[in-house]
Amino acid sequence: MSKVLGVIGGMGPAATVAFLARVQALTPARGDADHIRVLMDLNPQVPDRNTRPGEAEVVLGQMAARLAAAGAQVIAMPCNTAHAQAGEIRAVCAAQGLGFIDMIAATADAAVADHGLNDGARRIGVLATSGGGRLYQAALEARGVETVLLDGADREAFMGLVYGVKRGDVGEAARVGMRGLAQALGEAGAQALIAGCTEVPLLLRAEEAPVGLTDSAEVLARACVGACL
Amino acid sequence: MSKVLGVIGGMGPAATVAFLARVQALTPARGDADHIRVLMDLNPQVPDRNTRPGEAEVVLGQMAARLAAAGAQVIAMPCNTAHAQAGEIRAVCAAQGLGFIDMIAATADAAVADHGLNDGARRIGVLATSGGGRLYQAALEARGVETVLLDGADREAFMGLVYGVKRGDVGEAARVGMRGLAQALGEAGAQALIAGCTEVPLLLRAEEAPVGLTDSAEVLARACVGACL
Numbered sequence: 001m002s003k004v005l006g007v008i009g010g011m012g013p014a015a016t017v018a019f020l021a022r023v024q025a026l027t028p029a030r031g032d033a034d035h036i037r038v039l040m041d042l043n044p045q046v047p048d049r050n051t052r053p054g055e056a057e058v059v060l061g062q063m064a065a066r067l068a069a070a071g072a073q074v075i076a077m078p079c080n081t082a083h084a085q086a087g088e089i090r091a092v093c094a095a096q097g098l099g100f101i102d103m104i105a106a107t108a109d110a111a112v113a114d115h116g117l118n119d120g121a122r123r124i125g126v127l128a129t130s131g132g133g134r135l136y137q138a139a140l141e142a143r144g145v146e147t148v149l150l151d152g153a154d155r156e157a158f159m160g161l162v163y164g165v166k167r168g169d170v171g172e173a174a175r176v177g178m179r180g181l182a183q184a185l186g187e188a189g190a191q192a193l194i195a196g197c198t199e200v201p202l203l204l205r206a207e208e209a210p211v212g213l214t215d216s217a218e219v220l221a222r223a224c225v226g227a228c229l
Numbered sequence: 230m231s232k233v234l235g236v237i238g239g240m241g242p243a244a245t246v247a248f249l250a251r252v253q254a255l256t257p258a259r260g261d262a263d264h265i266r267v268l269m270d271l272n273p274q275v276p277d278r279n280t281r282p283g284e285a286e287v288v289l290g291q292m293a294a295r296l297a298a299a300g301a302q303v304i305a306m307p308c309n310t311a312h313a314q315a316g317e318i319r320a321v322c323a324a325q326g327l328g329f330i331d332m333i334a335a336t337a338d339a340a341v342a343d344h345g346l347n348d349g350a351r352r353i354g355v356l357a358t359s360g361g362g363r364l365y366q367a368a369l370e371a372r373g374v375e376t377v378l379l380d381g382a383d384r385e386a387f388m389g390l391v392y393g394v395k396r397g398d399v400g401e402a403a404r405v406g407m408r409g410l411a412q413a414l415g416e417a418g419a420q421a422l423i424a425g426c427t428e429v430p431l432l433l434r435a436e437e438a439p440v441g442l443t444d445s446a447e448v449l450a451r452a453c454v455g456a457c458l
Contacts, residue, residue: 013253013264020246020271024397031395035242035273041299042249044264070270070295166260168253 003228006072006098007040008063008089011049011079012166015198015217016042019078022221027229036228039072049082050131061088064100068092074099074227080107080132080196080216099227103220104132107194108139111214115192122146125190125211127181127204128197129159136196148190154181165199178203186210232457235301235327236269237292237318240278240308241395244427244446245271248307251450256458265457268301278311279360290317293329297321303328303456309336309361309425309445328456332449336423337368340443344421351375354419354440356410356433357426358388365425377419383410394428407432415439 005023009016020038029035041063047055060082064075075093077086083104093100111124125148126136137147150158161177164170182193182204195201195215206213234252238245249267258264270292276284289311293304304322306315312333322329340353354377355365366376379387390406393399411422411433424430424444435442 010261010264010266012261013258014250017246017249017253020249021243024242024246029242029396031392032239032241032273035239035271037239037274038269038271040267040269040271042264042267042269044261045266066299070299163260167258 002036003073004037004039004071005224005228006064006067006070006075007038007042008060008067008075008077008082009040009042009079010044011046011077011082012199013042013044014165014168014170014202016040016078018202019198019217019221022218023224026221026225036225039067039070041067046082049085050129053085056082057085057088060085061092064089064092068096068098072098074101074224076101076220076224077103078198078217078220080104080135080198081129083135084131101220101223101227103216104135104139106223107196107214107216107219108136108143108145110219111140111192111194112143112145114214115212122191123148123189124192124194125149125182125185125188126194126196127158127178127185127200128194129162130155132196136194148185148188150181150185154184157181161203162197162199165202170202175203179208182209182213231265232302233266233268233300234453234457235293235296235299235304236267236271237289237296237304237306237311238269238271238308239273240275240306240311241428242271242273243394243397243431245269245307247431248427248446248450251447252453255450255454265454268296268299270296275311278314279358282314285311286314286317289314290321293318293321297325297327301327303330303453305330305449305453306332307427307446307449309333309364309427310358312364313360330449330452330456332445333364333368335452336425336443336445336448337365337372337374339448340369340421340423341372341374343443344441351420352377352418353421353423354378354411354414354417355423355425356387356407356414356429357423358391359384361425365423377414377417379410379414383413386410390432391426391428394431399431404432408437411438411442
């Protein structure tokens with residue numbers, strides 16, 4: 001019997017749906033019954049993680065508790081930035097004996113493994129929000145890897161593209177824009193990239209990146225399938 | 230404040246995810262917070278609706294009760310066939326004052342309105358499972374419209390395509406197959422079509438159908454947005 005996956009979603013809504021599709025695509029299934037049961041709370045009204053982090057943390061913890069009460073056994077949150085406010089989620093999971101899959105740690109591990117960086121290369125570029133970038137910087141530093149982040153106008157352009165996705169804009173101009181930012185990180189010395197925001201893969205495919213790209217949503221989906229099956 | 234949508238899903242898993250994407254696409258949103266909160270139980274292990282209908286009805290009722298307890302205010306189930314086992318869901322919703330959107334009734338209404346059939350034309354073809362076809366036949370009959378259903382080898386071919394989608398097969402051969410079945414209903418006298426199974430739109434777009442096609446998943450998504458916003 002597979003475990004029930006609890007998904008803390010809605011940050012943003014489209015990224016959550018894309019994440020569910022990935023979990024299914026990565027599940028070896030010959031029919032409905034082979035798939036993982038998923039309880040999801042897609043809550044687009046979680047307080048803003050940048051401006052109201054404390055309130056966000058409380059709401060995220062309540063969402064985890066409700067998913068646990070409904071029967072979830074493994075918890076995942078397909079939003080990198082919100083992992084800075086995952087403290088209450090971790091507390092709920094620890095108290096109830098549930099697994100919480102840390103998207104940042106899993107992705108940092110995968111990025112280092114994916115590109116053989118532990119054999120030499122030492123600089124990974126991260127496409128992420130300011131908050132997500134800080135989480136990855138710490139995680140990569142702990143693994144002996146230097147982080148290359150977007151700055152200035154590039155950071156602003158990135159946020160514009162992310163908010164565009166949240167409005168439904170995944171058109172060609174937005175895709176060109178995200179490719180350009182990936183290129184900029186490569187030119188700044190990144191030997192590999194992390195798509196460290198769940199909106200990124202809605203605009204950029206791995207094969208379009210100038211260097212090897214590890215997608216945090218793909219890593220988390222794979223970890224969920226591994227933990228639940 | 231918008232209402233919280235509760236989705237009884239997993240029949241099948243891919244159709245549920247496609248349904249969530251439609252709800253979002255139909256929601257006028259400038260950012261995350263404009264989207265509808267969705268609580269979902271994607272349960273691919275609901276007992277088989279054809280061979281164990283009584284057990285399925287009990288499980289579906291339990292899923293509705295759990296979604297209600299978690300805060301859902303409007304319940305929808307993006308699976309036409311399972312509406313034959315919706316009795317317990319209706320009982321839970323009635324007892325707790327929640328709305329349940331009847332996918333079959335909403336789609337039959339929309340099909341009659343979409344194609345102006347109430348002005349003359351009187352035959353609607355339905356791409357559905359045996360169980361779903363019976364539900365639509367009753368609903369359309371109540372609206373004074375004749376139903377054209379798949380039979381014999383075409384019905385078997387249809388079920389093969391549906392189970393194929395559940396295995397992940399949405400390739401070109403499957404798409405050609407579904408177009409052929411839509412064509413067959415047209416040749417049998419259907420003046421309009423209903424995609425009366427949530428796997429159908431994963432293989433057939435409205436513009437590929439030989440006559441006007443009303444998609445039950447689209448109708449349900451639109452009704453959910455209307456009920457929750």
